[in-house]
Amino acid sequence: MVHFLEVYGYWLVFGLVFAENLGIPLPSFPVLIMAASMVNAMHFSIAGLLLVSVMGALAGDIVWYSLGRVRGRPILKLLCSITLNPDSCVSRTENTFVRHGLKSLLVAKFVPGLNTVGPPLAGMLKISPLQFALFDVGGITLWAGSALALGVIFRTQVELVLGWLQTFGQFGVLILAVMVAGWLLYKWIERRRFYQLLEKSRITPPEVKELIDKGGEIVIVDLRSDFSYDTDGVKIPGAIHIPPREFEARYKDIPSGKPVVMYCT
Numbered sequence: 001m002v003h004f005l006e007v008y009g010y011w012l013v014f015g016l017v018f019a020e021n022l023g024i025p026l027p028s029f030p031v032l033i034m035a036a037s038m039v040n041a042m043h044f045s046i047a048g049l050l051l052v053s054v055m056g057a058l059a060g061d062i063v064w065y066s067l068g069r070v071r072g073r074p075i076l077k078l079l080c081s082i083t084l085n086p087d088s089c090v091s092r093t094e095n096t097f098v099r100h101g102l103k104s105l106l107v108a109k110f111v112p113g114l115n116t117v118g119p120p121l122a123g124m125l126k127i128s129p130l131q132f133a134l135f136d137v138g139g140i141t142l143w144a145g146s147a148l149a150l151g152v153i154f155r156t157q158v159e160l161v162l163g164w165l166q167t168f169g170q171f172g173v174l175i176l177a178v179m180v181a182g183w184l185l186y187k188w189i190e191r192r193r194f195y196q197l198l199e200k201s202r203i204t205p206p207e208v209k210e211l212i213d214k215g216g217e218i219v220i221v222d223l224r225s226d227f228s229y230d231t232d233g234v235k236i237p238g239a240i241h242i243p244p245r246e247f248e249a250r251y252k253d254i255p256s257g258k259p260v261v262m263y264c265t
Contacts, residue, residue, distance in 0.1 A: 010049070013031065014053075017053050018060045019060070021060025021064075022060045022064075022116075036149075036155075050144055057109070057144070061118075068123025069123030072124050104118060107139065108139050109143030110143060119136065208220070219258050220263060229241055
């Protein structure tokens, strides 16, 4: 990475930040720390690094903001489907925006998932482009500024780590790759176990309709967030709407003694 920074300089920083904000899992934050720690050796400037970082992140965010504004909820579901925790991605980001509004963009870069999902959600909510850009730039500046500050403050420690990697060469890179692969494998196994548990108790919409047509007394609980419930345009007749964040306080609203079907997106 040091060699690539020497060869491509600001363009590499811009490309990594832009790609990460498009959803590609590339480590731009550590690269910013590394670049900041080597400003003298590589003839970088902190101001220049901050500028290209803001431009790269904003360019990526504008792409998703525009898609969210034009395509709406399908874009949000698409992004969440490629995360390691898609089951809570949509509801978590929606609830965050409902509670905090545009201020969420100020911390979005520090929150896994919200970084990529925040811009299209802002587009879905029809937030004006100017407002989005102002808050997004504020959040990007905090994010990139913190990485650059860490690089300057811990310059000696970063140089030690880089020296260790150069000493061990490919073996050191292999260790890091194995650690990352192990974490990804753990999350994948955890996700598969969760899905297997769901499959044991899953019921399809046609099966629910068949039960109702046969006169079966079932209770349908709509677990969509308030935002999803209001914007989807689809309401289930007779269903009890309990948003996930209210479930613990309102679970007693669910009648006992009858089969219960939970619906969520």
